[in-house]
Amino acid sequence: MVVEQTLLVVKPDGVGRQLTGRILARFEEKGFQIKNITSFNFTIEKAQEFYAPHRDKAFFNDLVKFISSGLVVACIVEGTNALISVRLMIGATKSFEAAPGTIRGDFGIGLTDNVIHASDSYESFIKESRVIFDRIT
Numbered sequence: 843m844v845v846e847q848t849l850l851v852v853k854p855d856g857v858g859r860q861l862t863g864r865i866l867a868r869f870e871e872k873g874f875q876i877k878n879i880t881s882f883n884f885t886i887e888k889a890q891e892f893y894a895p896h897r898d899k900a901f902f903n904d905l906v907k908f909i910s911s912g913l914v915v916a917c918i919v920e921g922t923n924a925l926i927s928v929r930l931m932i933g934a935t936k937s938f939e940a941a942p943g944t945i946r947g948d949f950g951i952g953l954t955d956n957v958i959h960a961s962d963s964y965e966s967f968i969k970e971s972r973v974i975f976d977r978i979t
């Protein structure tokens with residue numbers, strides 16, 4: 843059992859559909875701490891930086907356009923085994939395949955519009971936090 847941090851981004855579809863409070867409540871109910879919460883609009887440049895690991899994928903431009911299309915809410919989630927636990931709580935990438943009870947399973951509609959992003963590893967957490975907070979918190 844190890845206390846970890848991970849980065850969460852409620853995407854423009856989640857913020858636009860006013861799901862932020864309900865989504866973040868799940869992590870609090872689970873016992874995690876919400877830290878460094880902020881809301882902002884990704885610029886195209888910041889979005890390209892954030893999703894740099896996907897830059898060679900066919901869906902990269904759509905992804906960048908979507909994440910820059912409206913307000914997002916980002917925060918650090920801290921708690922026991924947060925990296926794997928938060929990934930399990932958000933569910934499969936394709937909302938239509940995500941299990942009921944997961945955030946994407948309960949609230950998500952599509953693949954690009956899948957409500958929420960969470961870091962998939964400690965390395966991703968560090969890189970993504972640098973893009974969003976311009977520092978490691």
Ligand code: CMP
Pocket residue numbers: 896901905935953954955956958959960
């Ligand atoms: P996210 O967890 O934010 O990480 C990368 C995102 O790319 C993913 O969620 C999806 O929203 C998006 N995406 C779009 N098309 C695809 C695809 N074909 N395969 C995987 N991810 C995709």
